[in-house]
Amino acid sequence: xxxxxxxxxxxxxxEINLPMGGYxxxxxxxxxxxxxxxxxxxYFNFQNRESIIISADVLSFPLKIIKFYQKIIAxxxxxxxNRILICALHNHSGPDTIGLTHPFHGxxxxxxxxxxxxxxxxxxxxxxNQAKKAQQHAIIGAEKTIMxxxxxxxxxxxxxxSKYNVSVIKFTDKVDNLxxxxxxxxxxxxxxxxxxxxxxxxxxxxxxxxIHHRLGESTPVIYLNGPCGDLNPNLFDFxxxxxxxxxxxxxxxxxxxxxxxxxxxxxxxxxxxxDKAVELSNSINCSPITDFKHIVKSYLFKMKSLLLGTxxxxxxxxxxxxxxxxxxxxxxxxxxxxxxxxxxYIYKNGKYFQQFEIHGIQLNDIVILxxxxxxxxxxxxxxxxxxxxxxxxxxxxANGYLGxxxxxxxxxxxxxxxxxxTNPLLGSYLTNKTIELLNLLK
Numbered sequence: 001x002x003x004x005x006x007x008x009x010x011x012x013x014x015e016i017n018l019p020m021g022g023y024x025x026x027x028x029x030x031x032x033x034x035x036x037x038x039x040x041x042x043y044f045n046f047q048n049r050e051s052i053i054i055s056a057d058v059l060s061f062p063l064k065i066i067k068f069y070q071k072i073i074a075x076x077x078x079x080x081x082n083r084i085l086i087c088a089l090h091n092h093s094g095p096d097t098i099g100l101t102h103p104f105h106g107x108x109x110x111x112x113x114x115x116x117x118x119x120x121x122x123x124x125x126x127x128x129n130q131a132k133k134a135q136q137h138a139i140i141g142a143e144k145t146i147m148x149x150x151x152x153x154x155x156x157x158x159x160x161x162s163k164y165n166v167s168v169i170k171f172t173d174k175v176d177n178l179x180x181x182x183x184x185x186x187x188x189x190x191x192x193x194x195x196x197x198x199x200x201x202x203x204x205x206x207x208x209x210x211i212h213h214r215l216g217e218s219t220p221v222i223y224l225n226g227p228c229g230d231l232n233p234n235l236f237d238f239x240x241x242x243x244x245x246x247x248x249x250x251x252x253x254x255x256x257x258x259x260x261x262x263x264x265x266x267x268x269x270x271x272x273x274x275d276k277a278v279e280l281s282n283s284i285n286c287s288p289i290t291d292f293k294h295i296v297k298s299y300l301f302k303m304k305s306l307l308l309g310t311x312x313x314x315x316x317x318x319x320x321x322x323x324x325x326x327x328x329x330x331x332x333x334x335x336x337x338x339x340x341x342x343x344x345y346i347y348k349n350g351k352y353f354q355q356f357e358i359h360g361i362q363l364n365d366i367v368i369l370x371x372x373x374x375x376x377x378x379x380x381x382x383x384x385x386x387x388x389x390x391x392x393x394x395x396x397x398a399n400g401y402l403g404x405x406x407x408x409x410x411x412x413x414x415x416x417x418x419x420x421x422t423n424p425l426l427g428s429y430l431t432n433k434t435i436e437l438l439n440l441l442k
Contacts, residue, residue, distance in 0.1 A: 003289035003363075005138040005171045006043040007180040007220030008130035012056060012123050013037045013199055014095050014116050021059035022092030023194035030095070034198035034263065035205050037094050039123050040222040042182060043079075043131035044363070046292035051083040051361055052131065053182075053368070053395075054124055055222050057201040058094045061086060063355060063372065063400030065097075065117055069124055077128045083294045085359045085370045086124070087398035089225045091189040093200040098401070138171045138179050141286035142366045142391040147276055150240065151269050152187050154377065155232045156415060159242050162231060162377065166276045167393050169366060170284040178219065182368075183207060183277045184393040186226030186377065191233045191261035191269060200263070203233065206270025207277070214278050224368070224395045227380030229404050229417070233269055235261050293362040297437055300346060300353040301426055354423060356400050358434055362441045365390040369434060370398030374417075375405040379431045386435045388442040405430055 013036045017029050037057035044051045052073075061069075070081035088097070099112040144167040154162040169182040189202040201208075204223045211221045234240070346355045359370035367389045373396065380394050404417040405427035411418060423429075 002047045003138055003140070003292065004045040004135040005179060006131040006133065006135035007041065007222065008043075008127040008134060009038050009040040009220070010123050010127050010130075011036045012039045012058075012120055014113075014119065016199070018113055018116070019096040020092075020197065020199075021094060021096035021098055022090075022190070026194040026197075028197055030199055031197045032199070034200040037091070037199060037201055038205075038208070039120065039127055041124075041127040041131040042180065042222050043128070043135055044292070044361070045132075045135055046289060049083075049292065049294070050079045050132075051294040052079050052085070052128055053222065053224070053361070054084070054086045054127065055224055056086070056088050056120065057091045057204065058088045058120075059090060059092065059097045060088045060397045060401040061097060061399075063357075066399050068117075069121055072121055073125055073128050076125045077132060079128065079132070082296045085361065085368075085395070085398055087224060087370060087395050089189050089201075089204045089223065090228065090374065090397050091202050091204065093189075093192045093196055093198070093202050095199075136179060137173065139174060139286040139288050140169065140171055140363055140366070141284040142167065142169045143280045143284050144168070144391055145276065145280060147185065147273070149238050149272050150234050151238065151272055152231045153234050153236075153242075154230050156230050156410065156413070156417075161242065164226065164231070164377070166273055166280065167391060168277050168280045168284065169363075169391070169393070170281050170286060172286045176286070178215065178281075180220035180222075181211065181277065181281060182222050182224060182393075183211075183273070184224045184226055184395070185273050186228040186231050186380065186394075186396075187269070188228045188232050189225065191235070191266040192263070193260045195260075200266070203266045203270040203273070206267045207274045210271045210274030211278065214274070224393060225397065226394045227371075227375035227377050227396055229374035229376040229396070229406065230410075231377055233261065233265070235265060238268075238272075287364070289363055291362060291364055293360070293441055295360045295437060295441060296357055297433065298355070298357045299433060300348070300355050301423060301429060302351060302353050354402060354426065356402055356430070358430070358437055359399060360437045360441050362389070366393070367391070367438065367441060368393045368395060369438075370395045371405075371430065371434060372398055372400035373402035373405040373430070375430075376407060376410060376427065378407050378410075379405060379427050382431055383434050383438070387438050389438070392438070402426060402430070
């Protein structure tokens, strides 16, 4: 067999008393640790062509930081920098890695703790080395199935019957001994509310704990979050009728009178995903790898605003959007030598662009797509429907952060997600480029 795989993990929990990321409403820094944060790696080697996926229990990473990680991992581990995919699980109960925790500092003064990024870089090198050393000959298989239990609710369209596949990639040796699992689902890691000041891996951490309980503590497993831009965890009864919900409470949890998540609910959601994954893994038959590719495409997309109508409301929204672009560009220019505002800008020929890259890793009839941002589920569905592969796994928040990625209709409807976006057309553009990459892989 020409294919080898290796897994590794390590704790990345930072010191307490640091700002936590993901909620502008959060007051106060971290005061303790409920459960540790981890980084996990899956290393691939096919005929001496290496690739690695690293998943971290944090909010997101700017592309500038990703490039730094790729450089140091390539130098210290030997894996080519363009074959390193690093994703965040969009965990809102970890350290702030975006820099928008404080509404003033987030724009005008970078308040990110650089030591967090440096420490994580050392841990990424460590687990990349460990995963590479742990490599062993492997065969592969994959299955997917709809999660029937209502674990997610569409934040913008609560009456939509949102479902998503649980997907499992299984690696065994030639006599069917389990080597490791990759699990994929799509749900915001926001079970725990803004008044939680304890570090936690939220529901993804409970997925790993449940897998270890059922398959053994030494079982390597890595979780990859999907297109969860508009998919919130269900904090109500799992069998609730959508029409029975108080829609104001369902759309935005975390606030006065709204539903608030608990560690128990994070456990219930994580355990449900893990149990479905174990059930799937038991039915997977593995076969040798005969086709392996890792393709990366890089793009520049001009920042723009759109005037979609001529009403006073449309014109006002357009002007606000243009003002936001100018404000963000000014911030980027002032702070361009520091850790940047997370929306990945580049200044070229007198114009501002957003830069991003898409990764596609093919293993036989399985493909893993790394996409940089919080993609809405509708766009994710378009990609899955057009994919020529039997199993397609979309990995969000991968190798950079473009904010929310949504279809144009969502832009017309408005919403707070537009604040963390600078390109109304970027979601559709990235979706089309991803489909092109899929066809190129095939």
